[in-house]
Amino acid sequence: MTPSILFPGQVEWSGENPGISLKEDPAGPFTTLASFFRVVLSPHGRGHALVLLQEPQKESAANICLTDNEPLARWLVANYVSHFGAWRNLAGLTHLAYRPLERVVAGGDAISEYSETVTGAGMTVRLDWKGLGAPFCFALSPSDSATGVHHMPSLFVGCAEASVTVNSVRRPGAPIPREIVGQRITTAMLAFSETWLRA
Numbered sequence: 001m002t003p004s005i006l007f008p009g010q011v012e013w014s015g016e017n018p019g020i021s022l023k024e025d026p027a028g029p030f031t032t033l034a035s036f037f038r039v040v041l042s043p044h045g046r047g048h049a050l051v052l053l054q055e056p057q058k059e060s061a062a063n064i065c066l067t068d069n070e071p072l073a074r075w076l077v078a079n080y081v082s083h084f085g086a087w088r089n090l091a092g093l094t095h096l097a098y099r100p101l102e103r104v105v106a107g108g109d110a111i112s113e114y115s116e117t118v119t120g121a122g123m124t125v126r127l128d129w130k131g132l133g134a135p136f137c138f139a140l141s142p143s144d145s146a147t148g149v150h151h152m153p154s155l156f157v158g159c160a161e162a163s164v165t166v167n168s169v170r171r172p173g174a175p176i177p178r179e180i181v182g183q184r185i186t187t188a189m190l191a192f193s194e195t196w197l198r199a
Contacts, residue, residue: 007139007151009197013042013076017194018116020127020162021086021187022173030056030086030187031173034127034164036116037076038104044072048104050118051081052125052164053092054171063092066101066120073098080196083146086187110157114190124167129188131160138181142199154194158185 016038022031033053040046047069054062067073077096081087099121108114108129116127139153146152164171175188 005139007153007197009151009199011041012079012150012196012198013039014193014195015039015041016190016192018114018127018129018190018192019084019188020129020164021175022162022164022171023176023187024173026176032056032164032171033086033090033092034125035081035084035087036118036127037073039069039072039076042072042075044069044075047072048101048118049073049076050101050104050116050125050127051077051096052166053087053090054166056087056090056092058091059094060092061097064097064099064121064123066099066118066123066125068101068104070098080147083148085146110190110192114157126163126165128163128165129157129159129190130162132190133158133160133185135192136181136183137193140181145196147196149199151197151199152194153197155192156180156183156185157190157192158183159188159190160186162186162188 019035035051037049049067101120103119175186
């Protein structure tokens, strides 16, 4: 019988963090980045946050975070999002505008398709993932995690297609291929049952 695994370290937050990163040219910069959080446990309590960069390479009013728990959102951006591969050292995270989230609705069956629709600050943002692959569960060690200091057990679902639509206007670009723990996915994936433990 396989022994149980008890991860060392302190649990910092747990929840969901699906994301979409789009490019018009696979060799070029990302045109849109969206990272959605549904946090069920953290030092700042529960909450939702959508971090959306429509102009990732520059400081812009188009870069915004919609949230129902601003202290949580600021903590996530400072300690996690800013370390994610596609987001690291981006000017778009500088002077990010934090605005109230009014409503969030999940859709789809998470088997063939999934969506999150976030409303707030006069905006409606819809994230869509389609062509979902088989879910897989893994745990990154601190040396392999985005922050370099956390264990990260998680369940991922890759997808073939994804889109970000802001006020009924679809953002340009498409996800590009990537690999994680030997699994071929894209830069748009569902990350469920995700937990970050500081080593």
